Amino acid sequence: MQATQTGLPVRKKWQISDTVKWLIVSLFALFTGYLIVLMYAQGEYLFAMLTLLLSATGLYIYANRRAYSWRYVYPGLAGMSLFVLFPLVCTIFIAFTNYSSTNQLTFERAQSVLMDRQFHADKTYAFALFPANANQWRLALTAPDNGEILVSVPFAFNDTAPQTLTLSPQPMPSGEKAVLRVITQNRQALGQLTAKLPNGESLRMSSLRQFSGTQPLYKKADDGKQLTNVQTGAVYRPNMERGFYQQVNASGEWQAEKISPGFIVNIGWTNFLRVLHDDGIQKPFLSIFVWTIIFSLLTVVLTVAVGMVLACVVQWEELKGKAVYRVLLILPYAVPAFISILIFKGLFNQSFGEINLMLSSLFGIKPAWFSDPMTAKTMIIIVNTWLGYPYMMILCMGLLKAIPDDLYEASAMDGATPMQNFFRITLPLLIKPLTPLMIASFAFNFNNFVLIQLLTNGGPDMIGTTTPAGHTDLLVSYTYRIAFEGGGGQDFGLAAAIATLIFILVGALAMVNLKASRMKFD
Known part of the structure; x- marks a missing residue:
């Protein structure tokens, strides 16, 4: 009997909890259903399909006890679908269309939109505004042929909602006519008015003193x-x-x-064929692709080399003040990258930058850092090496501590020099754990948009190209310029095609690097 009595409240509590759960699920389903309908009505079919798929999957997982194990995996899968797969699918879809600013x-x-366009007829009516009640006005039109006066009922100005006023023949309203300043201040609200004449003709404001008949500009067959x-x-x-x-x-x-x-129409492989066959796109694309690979490789090599050497120096036991040197060398990593880039942009200024002032004083030269292609590329590599070496130095400092001292003691007994220790012990033992990070650094610099955009904006520009392109552009900044800086209109379809090619190239290079590193270190 006691078990039954104690069991009733538990069962009742379970029923209440279950009811609340299904109420929440139902509300969420109704809300997401409403959003899906809105997306579909606005023509956002991909968003609607993705929302339907994710919400339906989520409702099934969290409402069904049999799918309990998927509750912890679903947020990660949903996030990957929403922020990785969906943008990728959209980009590939856009690449096969003529999607652009036009x-x-x-x-x-x-x-x-075309059917909504109208034009003003030749017959125009002079209009005037007369005050009616508080904050209300009367519209008075004067016919151009017989001087007939047509007056509306009182109305209030509304800037956002259109209004239709029915006019009828009446004497000119009494009171002082509104001055031009009042009409100018309420021009937007007057533009929302449609004056309906007794013969059924509709008039709209065509100037600050006239209403005229409007007709659709286009007629559909x-x-x-x-x-x-x-x-x-x-x-x-x-x-x-x-x-x-x-x-x-x-x-x-x-x-x-x-x-x-x-x-928007589907144009097939046209955007990809433009990259391959249009000389104004093909030549800058190939040139920028080669420069992107060279830039990424040089950046990885230089940052690793500088970081590794400095890590070995600051780990040297006989060096005094090692803590101070470490702080000073790691400091560039603590400063936000965009601040460092803007500072370097001022330092490399050809006329007033400190670097050119120093080079002029010492060697009598003033390199054109921003106008000469080769010099601009050299400047970018120097700045990126400065930004990237502290990260590699920190990694190497940690890896150096993992190398057994017995190896150096044994080499010392054999009479090895410090350089021989570095190339035969330190370098081989550091390169293997650094390889995945070097591959990640290569991929990051392959798409290093911020550096190019802030330092050179892709300049100096190439001559004779169909699309905007610069000698220091990377593929990612080149794509951005096509999408948002095109002189003949923002060509999102072509930019999406190039972004798709970048995705394929980066994926292929990553696979080659992984296979090469696996063959080397297995």
Whole structure:
């Protein structure tokens, strides 16, 4: 009997907890469902599909006791899908489209924007505003042909919501007419007004003193695609290869004139073929690709070499004041990288920088650090070595402590010199554990966007290229300039194609490095 009595509250408590859990799950499902519908309605199909997949998987895992073991794995998998796989899929998808600053809308949305365009008819009405009640006005229009006065009901200004006013023949309202300053201050609200005349004609404000009739600029044909300009009679059809409404002649042939905005279409491998066959893109791409590899390799070699040598120096037992030297040598690592880069940008200034002043005083030279391609590349490698050696030095200092002293004692008995100890004992024992970190450093510098953007912005620029490109650009900064600094429009599709190629190249180089290191150290 006691067990039954004590069991009832536990069962009841379990039922309440279960009810709360399902209530929370239901609310979350309704909220995510609402978000998915909004995304789909806005044309964000990929986001909608990803949200549906992740939310449905999460609801199944956390609501089903059989999937209990997946509750700890799901957040990591969801994060990887959201922040790694999804951007990768989107980038690859964009690479096969003409997505750019002029082609950002779907076909339906672009057509809707064009159909909303209107033009003002020739017949115009002079208008005036007269005060009505508190914070309300009356709109009075004067017909151009017979001078008939049409007056609206009282209304209040609204900058955000459109209003339709029905006008009727009435005497001119009494009171003082609003001055031009009032009309100017409320121009946005007046632009939201539509004046409905007794004959059904609609008028909109066309200037600070006039209302005029408005008509749709384009008329849609029966096929739902062809548009005709009401003013000029020009016929436009959607060019599904270029992503624009383009004018056609009587024979149905494409003409040069096109109207914006454009729309997104699938163009297949065109962006990738442009990289391979367009000389204005191919030559800078290959040049920047080679420079990116050289920059990454030199940076890794120099930072490791400088860091390893300095680590051996500060670990030297007979060196006095080792703690001070360590602090001074590690200091560049403690300063934020962007601050160091901006300081070096001032130091390398050709006219006023301290480096050129010193070189001029000692050797009588003033290198053009920012205008000569080779000198600019040398400057970038110097700055990046300065930024990267403290990290390698710290790693080498820790690894040096793991080398047994017996090895150096044995070599001393054999009469080995310090240089022989370094190349035959220290270097081989440090390189093996440093190899994965060197590969990671190579991958990081392959995409070192901040250094290039802050120090040279890719300059000096290359001449005769189709896309903006510089001699010190890395592939990542080159892609950024194509996407956001293109002179003929931001070409996101081409930038996505190059980003996809970068992903493939970096992945291939990483695999080669891993295989090479495995063969060397196995």
